[in-house]
Amino acid sequence: MLLVLPFLPIPASADEIKVDSDFPSGSGEVERIDSGKKLIVLNPSDYPDRGWRCWWYVKIDGIPDQEPWTLDVGEAPWATPDRATFSSDGGHSWQHTEPGTREGKRIRYTIVGNEKDLLVAWGPPYTPTDAADLVNRLATDCEQASAFSLCTTREGRDTPALRVRTGEGKPLIWIQARQHAWESGASWVGKGFAEWLISDAPAAAEFRDSAEIVFVPVMDIDNVFRGAGGKSQKPQDHNRDWTDEPHWNAVAAAQRGIMAAVEKGRLAAFFDLHNPGAASRFPYFYVPPKDVLTPKAYSNQLRFLKLVKEEMREPLRFTGRASESGSKYDPKAWKAISKNWVASLGTDALSVTLETAWNTPASTTEGYEAVGRQLGMALARFQNETK
Secondary structure, eight states: OOOOOOOOOOOEEETTEEEEOOSTTOBOEEEEEETTTTEEEEEOOOOTTSOOSOOOEEEEEOOOTTOEEEEEEEOTTTTOOSSOEEESSTTSSOEEOSOOEEETTEEEEEEEOOSSOEEEESSOOOOHHHHHHHHHHHHHHOTTEEEEEEEEOTTSOEEEEEEEOSSTTOOEEEEEEOSSTTOHHHHHHHHHHHHHHTSSOHHHHHHHHHOEEEEESOSOHHHHHHTOOOTTOSSOOGGGOOSSSOSSHHHHHHHHHHHHHHHTTOEEEEEEEEOOOTTOOSOEEEEOOGGGSOHHHHHHHHHHHHHHHHHOOSSSOOOSOEEEOSTTTOTTTGGGSHHHHHHTTOOSOEEEEEEOOOSSTTOSHHHHHHHHHHHHHHHHHHHHHHO
16 A cells, blocks of 8 residues: 655744644644744645645744744635634643734734744644544543544554444444544544543433444544645545545445444434534534435434534534535535435434534634533433433
8 A cells, every 4th residue: 555645844944943844733834934023924734636725733943931923824714713723731732822913814823932842723733643542542441432443544544433332233323523634623522522421421321321332533534644624635525425436445434334334223323523614603513405314314303403502502502503515505516425425325313514613712622522522412312312
């Protein structure tokens, strides 16, 4: 198997300031560093055919402790959140900068030096290593959980996944994140869900006993590792690959797992976790066209949306918005969108996409994880009512 190595940019520097993106999930091309103006001008790395040029994540070294600098990033809207995300402790915790100042298609953030390397990114990074560490830790902490690899990618990397079950033959609930590599918040939502799932909360314990749950934190491992956007990549992005002959190994493996459950009448629900456009300020759902659903599947959808509206209240509130993504949404490829493919199988299973807003003050690791926990609580109630 051919192993494709990522482009490794040469660290840029001016005097003692260095900006580096030569690490997993790193991305960023330095246009210039002006020490006199305390300015770094940065653009996301360009990976032709690997999707939108929107993700950036760099390590900045050499800014004196507590000295403010300006990070100028382009271009809008996908690469320029209102607030950048930074870590002063080597990536153990992530915080927002103050809101940036927009100038045309670019935005300027104030960043402050510290004694160690400063990590700055579009949003809180979530790498393939983070995914592997999560599923391995949860499998160790919960005797009902096991870690496995969904597949080996086209570039030879494992795709970490978690399975939680208490016995054979129970309804399958499939939850996956990050079909679009740049949407890092989706993995954090999934993390919040998975940690709640294996917790001591009574509702979580009852939920674990009622179903088999499969969780995949990152579907597009290769582009997440590379630091590419993934959306609209060639030959197609992961979420337009759900056909009879998928290109991407993760899609093919997910289809096999889902179809095995369908054949035994076990598929209960499918969730695809994403982040939406920059203007979205609240989480919302995409749902299949009504005419694709069985009457029972449509009833299940309405019931679930009611429950999740009751649970998902803060800091990112679900207002009840649910939009169909059918032929008007994508005339050419709507049938190859994951949740629509699942709905087309003709079962009564719930099949939805959750879009969690990324461009708000609450779009932090803590905010995303809260959405994941609340999703879990709504799903537990849904499953309990379905028995």
